[in-house]
Amino acid sequence: MVLLIQYTLIFASVLILVALGGCFSEHSGVINIGLEGIMVMGALGGALMMKFLPAGTPAPVIILAVVVAAMGLGLVYSLLLAVAAINFKADQTLVGTAMNLLGTAAATVFVKAMNTAENVNNVSSTIQYIEPKKAFIVNIAGFEFNWFMLLAVIALVLAYVTLYKTRFGLRLCACGEHPQAADSVGINVYKMRYAGVLISGVLGGLGGIVYITAGVSEWKFENGVAGFGFLALAVMIFGQWKPTRIALAALVFGLFRALGNVYTGFDFLAALNLPSGVYNMLPYIISLVILAFTSGKSRAPKAEGIPYDKGQR
Amino acid sequence: MKQGKKSGSIWKNKGVQSLTASLLCILIGLLVGYIVLLIINPAGATEAIKTIVENFLYYPSAAARLKYLGNTLVKTVPLIMCSLSILFAYKVGLFNIGAAGQYVVGAGASLYCALALGMPWYVCLIAAIVAGCVLGGISGALKAYCNVNEVISCIMLNWISLYAVNMLLAGVKEVASPYTLTLASTNKDAILPSLGLGQFFSNNQYVTIAIPLAVIISIVVWVVLEKTMFGYELKATGFNKFAAKYCGMKEKRNIILTMVIAGGLAAMGAGMFYLTGFEQWQTTASAVPAMGFNGIAAAFLGGLNPIGAIFSSYFIQHITNGGAYVDKTMYSAQIADFISALIIYLCGFVLFFKSFMDKRADRKAEAKALAAKRAAENGEGGDK
Known part of the structure; x- marks a missing residue:
């Protein structure tokens, strides 16, 4: 049971971070389907940092360095979307999809090249981080508290305050609802959209590193992040683009995702003797069903997905 | 002047x-x-990029080149079908990222019919198409009636179908490996007929009617989209759902129908590939096959034109195969x-x-x- 709570919380943290990222981007008016790719890049940045930090680095330094690396790479990678969608008015769905494919392919190529450079016979795309990973975990009576959980809560509070209580956040939302009106009162729509996308890059990258350190100590980059970025998008839609609701939705989805990891620990679930595939499918099925019921009265930002053209009023 | x-x-x-x-x-x-x-x-680097672009030309003998050209073509077929699926939906304003999942169920249905039920090839192919139509139809219906963004529902369905097909085909896999049984050893009737096409490619047994069939279907898709009222209605729906409704078109039916057709196309591609016996399905696959996603590349590279898709699909497959030789x-x-x-x-x-x-x-x-x-x-x- 403790294990279930632990996994639920850590997966929920990932979903909160990434869904909030999507939330910022969409409130500024840019659909970010590329969150999956951004997660992979953030994961890569964090994993590389863990691999190359010298052994014996104090834990707080490790945490800080890994978080900064993941956020930084996520930010840089999200520039790809920002430039294409904002300056070149590209189809946002297409570019996002390309970023997902590109993220996984680039990470695989990079990690494989790095591994073969170290050892000619090593053609895997796996990075190991058994030792540095311990820095993130504090064991409290059998419950492995992860610092990332705290980070997710901080991000949640910050996102809520930023979006609803600051001038910046309200302007950001205005650009996603009615960019022409925002522009007419002197808000620079392009800048705001850049801000939205880059924030989503930072949060998505952080989500990526949290995801690959949840429960495992090595990651095979060929697999990307197995659709978790899209699950986060579902959480965002289910949460109606509102931070507090996103947090609740993330907990629900996190629970179902966690079940897949720990179902063997429950006698009644193990007794059902279902193949593991069923548990793997579960979060996706649930999200599909929930989406079917909640999308009808969608509160999506009105202007999302439409490139802003200053000349069109 | x-x-x-x-x-x-x-x-x-x-x-x-x-x-x-x-x-x-x-x-x-x-x-x-x-x-x-x-x-x-x-x-x-120079050598590697040359290898990627050359692909089968990498082999010195003409016979081997022909044979590997055949192999590339065999793999181009499903890519053409996936890109057709995507461009068809895109013309109607839908982004069918679910081609990957539809491809997966197509593979699952055709292989299950072939290996577990011992059906002949045409039944397997039809089973694949039906499975893809159903999956596409689900996304379409969710979009039409529940306002679920088709991109999200398609992604969810991609993963659901991957795990479902893995479970389904686990019953017909080889004892010692995670791969499904070969068609040649289990059910020869399920292999697509070659009609002697293999001879042209140094007796490549995988070259079948699938290749000309894919070209024919591309042309059919072009005709439907450009020359029929049905295609016009679909495109009008994609352009402006409300205007189409105002004109008396059944916009919900059109959305669902589009996804059904798109799903059928992608799944048929899977059938046309797996029923050649070129590859076996890996029942432990942990990632959705790239075919559906590469279809997006092929569709857009081909300028969203069904005939262009043939060439762009070939190009994408050409460099993908070439990548294997670096x-x-x-x-x-x-x-x-x-x-x-x-x-x-x-x-x-x-x-x-x-x-x-x-x-x-x-x-x-x-x-x-x-x-x-x-x-x-x-x-x-x-x-x-």
């Missing part, structure tokens, strides 16, 4: 623009790929995936390329017209 007008009209021609934009995407994609190879290991001690085969992902990304800029060409052509035409006008004025002045 006449020449000037002509050159202007060439650059304004939509076909020329699409072709130029696609070629530009390919060139930039390959160039960036080359730079990445240079960064990884400068020693073999020197593994230096590079990984995924460099080809990397290049095709780059090409998809660049396809996002096609609109920009096109408007750039438009502007250039306009400016040139304007300058020419102005010059001509001046010349005429001067001429007139001279006459007087």
